[in-house]
Amino acid sequence: MYKIALELTKNCNLRCSYCYQPRFTNTMDIETACRAIDLGIERAKVLPTRKLLISFFGGEPLLQFPQMVSLVEYSKSAADGYDIAYELTTNGTLLQARHIDFFAEHQFFLKVSIDGLPEDHNLNRRNPGNADSYQLVIRNLDLFMDYQRKLKKPIQVSMVISRNNYTHFLANIRHLADLGFRMFDTALNFTDCWSDQELAGLRAEYEQVVDLYFERIQNKRGFIWTFIDNGLMPQIKPRKNYYCGAGISSMYVNTEGELYPCYACFKDEVRIGSTAEGINEARANRFKHYQRELTGDCIDCSIQAYCPACDCLMMNMEQTNDFYTVPKMFCEHAKMRYELTNKLHHNPEWKRMLEMMSVPKGV
Ligand code: SF4
Numbered sequence: 611m612y613k614i615a616l617e618l619t620k621n622c623n624l625r626c627s628y629c630y631q632p633r634f635t636n637t638m639d640i641e642t643a644c645r646a647i648d649l650g651i652e653r654a655k656v657l658p659t660r661k662l663l664i665s666f667f668g669g670e671p672l673l674q675f676p677q678m679v680s681l682v683e684y685s686k687s688a689a690d691g692y693d694i695a696y697e698l699t700t701n702g703t704l705l706q707a708r709h710i711d712f713f714a715e716h717q718f719f720l721k722v723s724i725d726g727l728p729e730d731h732n733l734n735r736r737n738p739g740n741a742d743s744y745q746l747v748i749r750n751l752d753l754f755m756d757y758q759r760k761l762k763k764p765i766q767v768s769m770v771i772s773r774n775n776y777t778h779f780l781a782n783i784r785h786l787a788d789l790g791f792r793m794f795d796t797a798l799n800f801t802d803c804w805s806d807q808e809l810a811g812l813r814a815e816y817e818q819v820v821d822l823y824f825e826r827i828q829n830k831r832g833f834i835w836t837f838i839d840n841g842l843m844p845q846i847k848p849r850k851n852y853y854c855g856a857g858i859s860s861m862y863v864n865t866e867g868e869l870y871p872c873y874a875c876f877k878d879e880v881r882i883g884s885t886a887e888g889i890n891e892a893r894a895n896r897f898k899h900y901q902r903e904l905t906g907d908c909i910d911c912s913i914q915a916y917c918p919a920c921d922c923l924m925m926n927m928e929q930t931n932d933f934y935t936v937p938k939m940f941c942e943h944a945k946m947r948y949e950l951t952n953k954l955h956h957n958p959e960w961k962r963m964l965e966m967m968s969v970p971k972g973v
């Protein structure tokens with residue numbers, strides 16, 4: 611599957627403390643977006659799966675809902691029978707029933723940003739008018755639950771864990787699971803400067819969440835947590851490297867029509883073209899022929915064979931100006947994830963758990 615992420619706007623109705631978008635209001639014009647979709651379709655056609663995923667991104671893409679409708683229509687007409695799937699990353703606060711009906715009609719995979727309990731959510735996901743941003747998103751809970759039931763697939767909740775909320779991570783994920791969400795993607799706020807003591811505290815929270823994950827599976831109320839999948843997969847199926855294919859099987863298109871491998875790095879070194887010029891093959895092919903080049907502590911690391919952090923070229927470049935140098939924080943997090951999921955991997959109960967695992971598709 612080829613994936614294009616369209617940054618429909620840099621604008622947003624919230625002012626999250628960890629947002630990486632500059633406070634601009636640029637939006638992507640419709641010609642640029644259509645050209646990006648054409649490029650995506652061309653790429654998708656030569657891949658064995660012949661599928662395209664269009665991911666609407668921001669800022670807050672719901673601010674551009676009419677454009678999104680036009681782009682779905684355009685992509686269906688331009689796809690000429692090829693399979694296209696859609697995804698939306700939203701803060702959920704502007705959502706209305708008419709939007710949800712449209713997303714259901716086109717089978718969108720929804721990713722909604724919620725950090726957990728009201729006090730932790732409002733701490734970082736701030737509303738410029740001081741309105742309670744938790745209430746703005748949770749007032750749509752019935753719409754979310756109906757959506758999960760109707761489409762028989764979970765909505766992904768994207769949670770950001772920061773130094774100011776990590777001690778409540780267990781409470782936050784439990785709260786969201788109790789509300790009926792069944793899929794969680796957690797990202798660390800890497801702009802925070804985490805101390806060793808805080809990392810130890812984070813690890814203790816993670817351990818408790820792994821216990822919750824087990825308990826819920828046993829009680830047939832299981833949920834998906836991408837942290838566990840991302841840690842376990844390399845141990846179940848080790849590979850020579852874990853490069854995700856950014857730049858080869860995916861691209862990120864910003865509001866100006868510049869093409870990048872993914873959302874993690876917008877430095878000129880990694881730019882792979884523009885909608886006006888097309889994909890620069892020489893630049894993109896650098897990633898096609900990727901081979902691991904371990905540096906620093908990675909060279910002698912005992913878990914290097916299972917560590918995806920060494921291969922996350924864009925995060926590495928963004929943070930260290932080098933594709934192969936892993937920032938200390940990413941490395942610490944990778945070790946933590948390996949240790950916690952390795953316990954699962956060697957747990958004799960695990961296979962039985964997997965068989966028992968029933969992640970409800972609806973609620
Ligand atoms: S855990 Fe750290 S040192 Fe080990 S391979 Fe991963 S990034 Fe390198």
Ligand code: SF4
Pocket residue numbers: 854855856871872873874921922923924925
């Ligand atoms: S952040 Fe890393 S793993 Fe994710 S898409 Fe970018 S390069 Fe791939």
